[in-house]
Amino acid sequence: MTRRIAVGALAAGLLLTGCSSGGQVKDPTPVSGATFSSLRIGISFDQPGVGTATVAGESDGVTTGTDAKGFDVDTATYIAKALGVSPDKITWVRADPVDRETLLEQKKVDMVLSSYTINDERAKLIDFAGPYFVAHQDLLIRRNDEELTGPERLEGRTLCAAANTTSAQNVLAKYQGNIALVQPNTFSECVEQLVDGNVDAVTTDDVILAGFAALPKYKGVLKVIGKGFSDEPYGVGLPKGSTELVQKINQILTSYISDGSWQAALENNVGQSGYKIPSPPTPGK
Known part of the structure; x- marks a missing residue:
């Protein structure tokens, strides 16, 4: 269910696809x-260039997919190959932002790689390996919107970010009161609302x-827009207590x-996409 919350200005992220x-x-x-013979790995099913997959089936609250593609x-x-698991022994599980911790806590997946930013609040619930990439929050807008040139121009606008993401949390924490924030479960829903004119930016x-x-x-x-304003270190989410696996x-x-x-x-x-690939991070730091 979509929620609207009054918040301040700014937000977004940029990477790429293709x-x-x-x-x-x-x-x-x-x-x-x-010690793994197979792995259940949570990924995004709707983030082009990062993680996409076609739904194959649903059972016990788990959605599996085929034709998985993307950097994640x-x-x-x-990672799976290094752990002795061949690609045909991987089950791809849809891990929307709102579901990632739950999937790990309930042991429905063995790990999550889903543009998953490492932060202290999440680390109380799960373990992280990494980081393996650092993204930056940015804004996606309609190309004909000539007035919205950066986060400083978001006053009075309606923004969209997926629920339970650091993007939404950043906006709520820093810019409450200046904009309206819509929070569906996925970013693909946000993009559809942007194209339809229901929100001003995602x-x-x-990336x-x-x-x-x-x-x-x-x-x-x-x-x-291309004006990144945060650091988002991506980690491999693991069940709490996975010290050796980390x-x-x-x-x-x-x-x-x-x-x-x-x-x-x-x-x-x-x-x-023309995205400028940054220098890699140091895993474990």
Whole structure:
């Protein structure tokens, strides 16, 4: 159910989507002591360039998918291979922002890679490995909106961000009272409301927004402002108490970055959007 909340100005994120020939994601060296024979991995099903999938079925409150694609998917597949799990033994589970902690707490997934920002409040409920990427919150607007040139021009506007996201929390914490905030469950719903003229801007990570703006149906219709105003470190969400697994995944992510696979995964998934790939973070810090 959509909620409207009065808040202050600002918000968004920018990344990208598309396909480019950016090199090859390598097969990782297996880590010692891996005990998984299969994995259930939570991803976004509706974030172009980051994580998309086609719904395959639903059972016991879990939605599974096929044809998974995106930077998070490539990252998750690399981690799985290093843990001894082949791609055909991965079950992709839809992990909308509102459901991520619940999926982990109820052990319906083994891990979540879903543009999942590491923060202290979430770390009270789950464990994080990473970060493996740092995005920045930005704004997605209609291309013909010449007045909305940045977050400083959001006074009196209506903004949209998915519920239970740091994008929504940032707006609520910093700009309450200056704008109205709509919070559906997914960013794809936000983008639809933007195209329909029901909201003035969508705010989340730049990489996600760039992915939507690069979709053929939105080219010439939407644009990312490109004025990032926050750091959003993406982590691998794990059930609380996964200390040993956190260490192993940080080791895997370090190899992912150092062997060129991280760069290749980003270029292949978001390179065509024109997104400028940043320097990689240091997992475990």
